[in-house]
Amino acid sequence: QFVFKLTAAKQQDHFFQAAYLEERDAWVRDIKKAIHCIDGGQRFARKSTRKSIRLPETINLSALYLSMKDPEKGIKELKLEKDKKVFNHCFTGTSVIDWLVSSNSIRNRREGLMLASSLLSEGYLQPAGDTSKAAAEGLSDTPFLDLSDAYYYFPDSGFFCEGNSSDDDVVLKEEFRGMVVKQGCLLKQGHRRKNWKVRKFVLREDPAYLHYYDPAGGEEPLGAIHLRGCVVTAVEDMPDSKKYDADNILFEIITANEIHYYLQAASSAERTEWIRAIQAVARTGK
DSSP states (O other): OOEEEEEOTTSOEEEEEOSSHHHHHHHHHHHHHHHHHHHTTOOOOSOOHHHHTTOOTTOOHHHHHHHHTOTTTSOOOEEEEETTEEEEEEEEHHHHHHHHHHTTSOSSHHHHHHHHHHHHHTTSSEEESHHHHHIIIIISSSSSOOOTTOEEEOTTSOOEEETTSSSOBOOOGGGGGSOEEEEEEEEEEOSSTTOEEEEEEEEETTTTEEEEEOTTOOSSOSEEEEOTTOEEEEEOOOTTTTTTTOTTOEEEEEOTTOOEEEEEOSSHHHHHHHHHHHHHHHHHOO
């Protein structure tokens, strides 16, 4: 996942893997800019915004960035949802401009767009979601959008998106009609490696979903794994398994769209039961 390819002049292919979708897109965007500069006989400079946008010399983008990240007085990082995806540790374009106005960094929202575009171009902000990405690629009047549905994040904030880059398939109400085949608590690997969470899992036959819940309670599931066409296998060895005392009780689910999930059973026998049950549902469920 999140791989991009760079083909050299001698037709040598180099593959690089980013940590998440937005990081991959940022690399691709900057490499394309570098290639464009080289083809035009120009020197590639990442921080070229000040001249192109006529940013005043008195503005220190690095200091401004640190102020924006201040835990108490900076921009609040939120969990936002759009297009059936959940964006963690991010904020809207409107909140950025609001903050710049309230901190007296700018005189009006037009100046705010110029300043925010500079922060975006120089890597202090990153676009999250199709709307802000399209603007950053030049498909809008300004690289930065003063909109409540345009999302951005700090590059070192721990941002991740659920729904297309790690954990959760969208859970629809109709998915709960299926008969329960197996249920119980498992230890599931989260979005970040080493981020293991105990979850209650319920395996349904039709449609083929493995729903997971907060073990402390709650009727609504936290998410689901679509099992139709998936591959499930035992995992005998993987990084950190010994640290977590998980040898011989891990199994992996690879969905039809190639998302990988690692789960830990309570015992080797319990792992075998889960694998057999999931394999049966993957073949027969919708």
